[in-house]
Amino acid sequence: MDFNAARMFVAVVQVGSLSAAAERLGIPLPTLSRRIRELERQLKVQLLERSARGTKLTEAGTRLYEHAGRGIEALLEAEQAVVSEQASLKGRLRLSLPQSFEPWWDLLAAFQRRYPDIQVHVYSTERRVDLIEDGIDVALRVGAIVHEAMVARHVLSYRHILVASPKLLEQAGVPAQPKALQRIPCAGWASAADMPIRWNLGGQVVEPKVVLSANDYHHLRRRALAGDVVTELPPFLAADSIREKRLLPLLPQHPLPEQQINLIYPRHRHPSSIVRTYLEFCQSYLPQIRQACEIRVSA
Structure with a gap:
């Protein structure tokens, strides 16, 4: 059954005439009349008896209105609830x-x-x-x-920024070129144990001397602060430690990719x-x- 046609039928019953229902729904009267006739043909019953004084429900129309009216009212209430919820941002x-x-x-x-x-x-x-x-x-x-x-x-x-603690750099020296990372203990982010660690440093791809891999930048930062490794960190995780000079940025002339x-x-x-x-x-x-x-x- 056509929901829109059923909604129009319910409106006709509620206001008592086709013309009043057309005005209430904001549609032309001929369109409303045609949709009601199509609904009657679809259901193969007469729903309304039309007269100069308005419309009157047939027995079949009464049964349809009892069921359709409740369903359409519930749908309208549900629609209003959704609209109200969106409006109040709950x-x-x-x-x-x-x-x-x-x-x-x-x-x-x-x-x-x-x-x-x-x-x-x-x-x-x-x-x-x-x-x-x-x-x-x-x-x-x-x-x-x-x-x-x-x-x-x-x-x-x-x-991301390549960083190390002053303690580690005192021991291992400050790397001047990316290839120097092959002799310094490094840690890198990886989602799996067998994932290779490669850093693209200003176009130079290097495989550092990896002693630790983890999928947690907080863990990598902790090990770098402890003086154990060189690692790469998101800038927001490195910023405070760099300002406090507990970590030093490395190879700034060879930046990691954006x-x-x-x-x-x-x-x-x-x-x-x-x-x-x-x-x-x-x-x-x-x-x-x-x-x-x-x-x-x-x-």
Whole structure:
């Protein structure tokens, strides 16, 4: 059964005439009459008896109205509930973030202070999640985005920094060229034990002397601060230690490649008000994120 035609039929019964229903629904009277006739042909019954004084329900029309009226009223209530919820920005926002991406933690705290009725769930992982399968509204992703079903908003670019403690450099010497890293204990990020560690330093690809690999930058930073290894860190994880001179940047004339950071979300025709509000808030907060990711290292 045609839902729109049934909705028109219910409106006719509620107001008592075709002309009043057409005015209420904002459609031409001939269109309303045609849709009611089509509904009667589809159901193979007469629903309304028409007269100069208006319309009257037939027995079949009465039965249809009893059932259709309740269903349409429930649908309208559901629609109003969804609209009201979106208007008041209450609900859940499901996000995916890279592990250890600390600047975004501050953004989320500020977002929830602004919108306290939005419950945020964060799924933190290094793997590339399937937003549809994993039920994620928006993901923050490092690297190039090639997915026709997704919208990508570029938000940030930065470079990781090669660092070591003064203690280690006193013992092993300050490397002047990338190839010198083949004789100094190094640690690198890897998602698996058999993943090779290669650093592209200003176009020179080197395989350092790796004594540790981990998929946790906090662990790598701790070992670098202890004077055990040279490692590469995101700038926001290295900034405080560099300012305090507990870590020193290495080979600034041979920078690591630039990282592209994007917000991605499914290519829906109508993203929810919560998702749209989150994306707009991220855009407004970006200057603070960029500041956290800036470390100027002179060559």
